Amino acid sequence: MAKYEAVIGIEVHAELWTKSKLFCGCNAEFGASPNTHTCPVCLGMPGVLPVMNREAFEHALRAALAFNCRIPRITRCDRKNYYYPDLPKNYQISQLYANLGTDGYVDLFLDGSEKRVGILNVHIEEDAGKLLHPETPGADFSLVDLNRAGVPLLEIVSAPDMRSVEEADAFMRTARDMLLYLEASDCKMEEGSLRFEASVSLRPEGAEKLGTRVEIKNLNSMKAVNRVVGYEIDRQEKRLEMGEGVLQETRLWDEESGATSAMRSKEEASDYRYFPEPDLVPIELDEGWIESARESLPELPHYRRRRFVTEHGLPEYDASVLTQERAAADFFEEAVSKGAAAKSVSNWLMGDVLRLVNEKKIAFSELGLSADNLVEVIKLVDSGEINRSAAKDVLEEVIDSGKSPGEVVRDRGLAQISGEEELEAVARKVIEGNPKPVEDFRKGKKGAVGFLVGQVMKETRGRANPKVVSEILTRLLSS
Amino acid sequence: MGSELSYLKLSALEIRELIVSGRVSAVDVVRGLLDWVEKGDREVCCFVTVDAEGAMAHAEAIDRKVSAGERMGLLAGIPVAVKDNICTESLLTSCSSHILEGFEPPYDAHVVTRLQDEDAVVVGKTNMDEFAMGSSTENSGLFPTGNPWDTGRVPGGSSGGSAAAVAAEMAYLALGSDTGGSIRQPAALCGVVGFKPTYGRVSRYGLIAFASSLDQIGPIGRTVSDVALMTRVISGHDPRDSTCVDRAVPDYPALVDAGVEGRTFGMPVECFGEGLEPETEEAVRAAVGKLKGLGGNVVEISLPHTEYAVAAYYLIATAEASSNLARYDGVHYGYRPEKAEDIIELFSRAREEGFGSEVKRRVMLGTYALSAGYYDAYYLKASKVRSLIKSDFDKAFGEVDFIVCPTSPSPAFKLGEKVDDPLKLYLCDIYTIPANLAGLPGISIPCGLSTEGLPIGVQLMGRPFDEEGVLQAARAVEGALDFEPRRPPLARRRTGS
Numbered sequence: 001m002a003k004y005e006a007v008i009g010i011e012v013h014a015e016l017w018t019k020s021k022l023f024c025g026c027n028a029e030f031g032a033s034p035n036t037h038t039c040p041v042c043l044g045m046p047g048v049l050p051v052m053n054r055e056a057f058e059h060a061l062r063a064a065l066a067f068n069c070r071i072p073r074i075t076r077c078d079r080k081n082y083y084y085p086d087l088p089k090n091y092q093i094s095q096l097y098a099n100l101g102t103d104g105y106v107d108l109f110l111d112g113s114e115k116r117v118g119i120l121n122v123h124i125e126e127d128a129g130k131l132l133h134p135e136t137p138g139a140d141f142s143l144v145d146l147n148r149a150g151v152p153l154l155e156i157v158s159a160p161d162m163r164s165v166e167e168a169d170a171f172m173r174t175a176r177d178m179l180l181y182l183e184a185s186d187c188k189m190e191e192g193s194l195r196f197e198a199s200v201s202l203r204p205e206g207a208e209k210l211g212t213r214v215e216i217k218n219l220n221s222m223k224a225v226n227r228v229v230g231y232e233i234d235r236q237e238k239r240l241e242m243g244e245g246v247l248q249e250t251r252l253w254d255e256e257s258g259a260t261s262a263m264r265s266k267e268e269a270s271d272y273r274y275f276p277e278p279d280l281v282p283i284e285l286d287e288g289w290i291e292s293a294r295e296s297l298p299e300l301p302h303y304r305r306r307r308f309v310t311e312h313g314l315p316e317y318d319a320s321v322l323t324q325e326r327a328a329a330d331f332f333e334e335a336v337s338k339g340a341a342a343k344s345v346s347n348w349l350m351g352d353v354l355r356l357v358n359e360k361k362i363a364f365s366e367l368g369l370s371a372d373n374l375v376e377v378i379k380l381v382d383s384g385e386i387n388r389s390a391a392k393d394v395l396e397e398v399i400d401s402g403k404s405p406g407e408v409v410r411d412r413g414l415a416q417i418s419g420e421e422e423l424e425a426v427a428r429k430v431i432e433g434n435p436k437p438v439e440d441f442r443k444g445k446k447g448a449v450g451f452l453v454g455q456v457m458k459e460t461r462g463r464a465n466p467k468v469v470s471e472i473l474t475r476l477l478s479s
Numbered sequence: 480m481g482s483e484l485s486y487l488k489l490s491a492l493e494i495r496e497l498i499v500s501g502r503v504s505a506v507d508v509v510r511g512l513l514d515w516v517e518k519g520d521r522e523v524c525c526f527v528t529v530d531a532e533g534a535m536a537h538a539e540a541i542d543r544k545v546s547a548g549e550r551m552g553l554l555a556g557i558p559v560a561v562k563d564n565i566c567t568e569s570l571l572t573s574c575s576s577h578i579l580e581g582f583e584p585p586y587d588a589h590v591v592t593r594l595q596d597e598d599a600v601v602v603g604k605t606n607m608d609e610f611a612m613g614s615s616t617e618n619s620g621l622f623p624t625g626n627p628w629d630t631g632r633v634p635g636g637s638s639g640g641s642a643a644a645v646a647a648e649m650a651y652l653a654l655g656s657d658t659g660g661s662i663r664q665p666a667a668l669c670g671v672v673g674f675k676p677t678y679g680r681v682s683r684y685g686l687i688a689f690a691s692s693l694d695q696i697g698p699i700g701r702t703v704s705d706v707a708l709m710t711r712v713i714s715g716h717d718p719r720d721s722t723c724v725d726r727a728v729p730d731y732p733a734l735v736d737a738g739v740e741g742r743t744f745g746m747p748v749e750c751f752g753e754g755l756e757p758e759t760e761e762a763v764r765a766a767v768g769k770l771k772g773l774g775g776n777v778v779e780i781s782l783p784h785t786e787y788a789v790a791a792y793y794l795i796a797t798a799e800a801s802s803n804l805a806r807y808d809g810v811h812y813g814y815r816p817e818k819a820e821d822i823i824e825l826f827s828r829a830r831e832e833g834f835g836s837e838v839k840r841r842v843m844l845g846t847y848a849l850s851a852g853y854y855d856a857y858y859l860k861a862s863k864v865r866s867l868i869k870s871d872f873d874k875a876f877g878e879v880d881f882i883v884c885p886t887s888p889s890p891a892f893k894l895g896e897k898v899d900d901p902l903k904l905y906l907c908d909i910y911t912i913p914a915n916l917a918g919l920p921g922i923s924i925p926c927g928l929s930t931e932g933l934p935i936g937v938q939l940m941g942r943p944f945d946e947e948g949v950l951q952a953a954r955a956v957e958g959a960l961d962f963e964p965r966r967p968p969l970a971r972r973r974t975g976s
Contacts, residue, residue: 273846
């Protein structure tokens with residue numbers, strides 16, 4: 001049986017995170033009632049003109065730089081002409097001849113290996129509207145919602161450099177994390193902010209020449225891409241095995257059946273008649289502009305993840321959890337810089353802090369915890385002033401009340417009792433009240449001390465230093 | 480009645496002076512003009528929509544402002560006409576096309592807002608070749624317009640309605656648009672002044688696009704000073720048009736009389752050859768002679784790529800038009816065919832039934848020029864020719880301040896004379912197209928009459944954004960020329976002079 005290698009390319013379509021649309025002042029927010037976020041410009045009325053949204057352009061420029069693209073001195077928009085009722089002008093303002101970024105790459109850090117995927121280009125374009133087909137039986141019309149028409153989109157086109165579903169998945173995740181870090185897109189797949197297109201072909205293992213490519217458009221989740229790529233690899237392999245060959249075509253993915261079906265072949269492919277958009281002036285990018293955009297780039301998540309392992313000695317797992325959200329990673333580094341041990345900070349973040357974030361269903365940055373406060377909590381535990389379980393309560397109260405950890409400990413009397421005399425008195429009382437475990441201990445069941453420690457903790461309402469208690473009990477029982 | 484009608488032959492500057500000084504009411508001026516339109520336009524057919532009610536209400540408001548002693552705008556009380564491809568809020572805007580049937584824009588074009596800011600009175604919308612595609616106004620989807628000098632002849636185009644309205648004294652000033660000569664050529668054929676400013680001088684916001692990289696709005700008037708006044712009003716930055724530049728606007732009407740002494744004029748040899756009618760050539764050369772008499776220098780120059788201008792123009796303009804006109808599909812506004820079976824039929828029938836034949840011809844030409852496999856050979860090559868034409872001009876303007884040549888190869892031709900020969904019609908624009916390809920300011924002013932009594936125009940072009948110089952040169956020629964009559968027979972009959 002011949003062995004085939006899959007060749008996969010992916011296009012990422014991300015809605016840029018802007019207040020207004022790409023070419024007009026309309027609100028770009030998701031979810032308004034149909035056609036309320038519209039004006040003559042995004043409705044494509046006669047005589048109106050587009051004006052480039054600077055915020056959107058800057059987002060796109062930063063993304064192009066983050067994907068290591070070459071930035072031309074002059075970038076321009078082009079018109080992509082096709083007729084569709086959700087496209088009010090019957091052309092889409094996009095880019096083709098002078099893309100914002102070209103010839104870039106992105107490094108994927110897979111389990112134990114690295115992989116560089118080429119980026120053919122990064123460009124900006126406007127989104128189309130949405131057609132609504134009424135479900136009323138016998139309805140002979142469709143409705144158009146143009147709220148999304150003109151919302152800025154960033155398109156990132158990869159080279160066909162991926163060889164497996166895993167690599168495709170890693171590419172999409174890396175791209176998404178990068179866009180989130182850049183604050184270029186909110187990447188909400190359920191709102192259509194992040195969509196994908198995939199191209200898949202097979203070739204005999206070791207062959208240079210690419211096989212015939214199939215494109216699948218309008219994929220609304222990474223899961224769908226992973227499934228579609230897996231499906232296409234199987235389908236194409238079967239066809240090749242049976243000597244049937246693969247047709248160059250665009251196929252449609254059906255989420256429910258989990259299969260693709262033919263949409264249009266190469267012969268039917270549209271001729272988009274691209275030409276330079278005469279209503280927008282070319283944008284000149286001088287060195288200063290490009291450099292200041294480059295300087296404003298944050299450290300990207302996949303590089304940061306690797307650095308957390310090498311520099312802070314975190315386990316791979318911790319590093320990947322902590323770098324998922326930029327605010328959490330920033331918090332981690334701030335806490336470490338203020339003198340807390342990396343692993344302690346990581347444990348606190350991955351444990352109680354992220355649990356609270358999840359419980360409250362909020363973003364990390366909305367939690368209202370400062371690095372100073374967490375460092376203080378950690379120090380209170382390390383110095384033995386409070387114990388671990390009290391610390392959890394302190395943390396929660398710090399978040400809820402906005403007090404400092406020191407204030408919470410004082411106000412609630414949570415300070416740990418480490419005084420030998422005070423604890424010895426309690427210990428003696430516990431020994432007297434629990435003859436059975438005491439006897440067990442004396443008979444050699446050393447573990448029985450744990451129960452007695454628990455009883456002391458109970459008596460002191462958790463404020464006792466368990467380590468000290470254990471020492472006192474052992475001493476008293478052994479004498 | 481008689482006195483009201485005699486106001487109509489005054490210049491815009493003169494009528495403004497009478498209105499703001501309170502000697503004449505804007506209401507009387509506008510009423511007199513509307514009466515004349517109602518009668519005279521049956522013959523000329525230059526208006527597609529007359530907003531009598533709106534104009535009268537506006538005139539009353541102007542008179543109240545005058546009585547209250549308020550500061551009056553630069554165009555106070557002046558009745559103006561607007562070409563029907565320039566959007567006017569709540570006033571039908573059709574581009575003389577069935578496909579925009581019933582379309583009332585919810586916004587004013589930037590230039591219309593500017594006119595209103597300066598207290599102009601918009602009296603109506605003027606006829607044009609459908610979507611500005613043509614040189615005779617015969618391609619109007621509604622009806623043809625007659626030339627006020629001989630209503631059996633064309634007024635030129637595509638701003639034929641605006642030029643005819645100004646010539647027939649049915650408006651003091653009018654707005655036109657010029658993609659390949661559509662202001663200058665009808666101005667020449669109707670014996671009025673038509674000016675296309677530099678591309679980027681006037682905002683295109685609200686101008687329904689034909690070919691975006693070539694379209695420019697400009698004024699048509701009976702005197703150079705009136706045109707200078709309107710140019711001043713409509714020029715200037717508009718953030719809604721990113722191709723519109725942010726540059727100070729000189730006070731053109733105040734600067735227009737500076738003369739041409741010491742200025743150099745270039746006569747391109749390419750514009751005085753084959754195809755130019757002898758009478759036209761004679762009148763243009765006579766105007767050039769006047770320039771010399773005024774202290775100007777005249778030299779021969781060459782613009783070697785001029786012969787490719789028409790070809791390049793018809794590729795670029797049609798390519799852009801094929802895309803600009805794609806939005807007229809029956810879905811969102813304008814004409815919508817009934818009982819379409821599906822979306823393809825809706826699109827196809829809206830366009831089949833809504834567009835006239837010249838528009839369809841150009842959309843098809845443009846679609847072809849942009850098609851895969853032809854883009855390089857047609858659109859891209861035409862763009863390169865355009866750059867060469869631009870550099871011809873750059874070179875010429877290193878030696879001369881202005882270029883002078885005919886506006887049109889011949890005076891107005893008869894209605895129907897060229898309708899069956901689009902190529903012949905396309906050649907009407909041979910002298911005006913280069914200024915659009917290079918984005919230069921160009922003006923046409925009347926310089927004489929043919930033996931048949933038809934107006935002839937001379938064209939002056941200048942450096943980019945030298946509207947001031949072009950207007951000064953035009954004013955100088957205008958003042959030196961002494962042919963009669965200046966008014967068309969139609970207007971002379973009205974006033975009995």
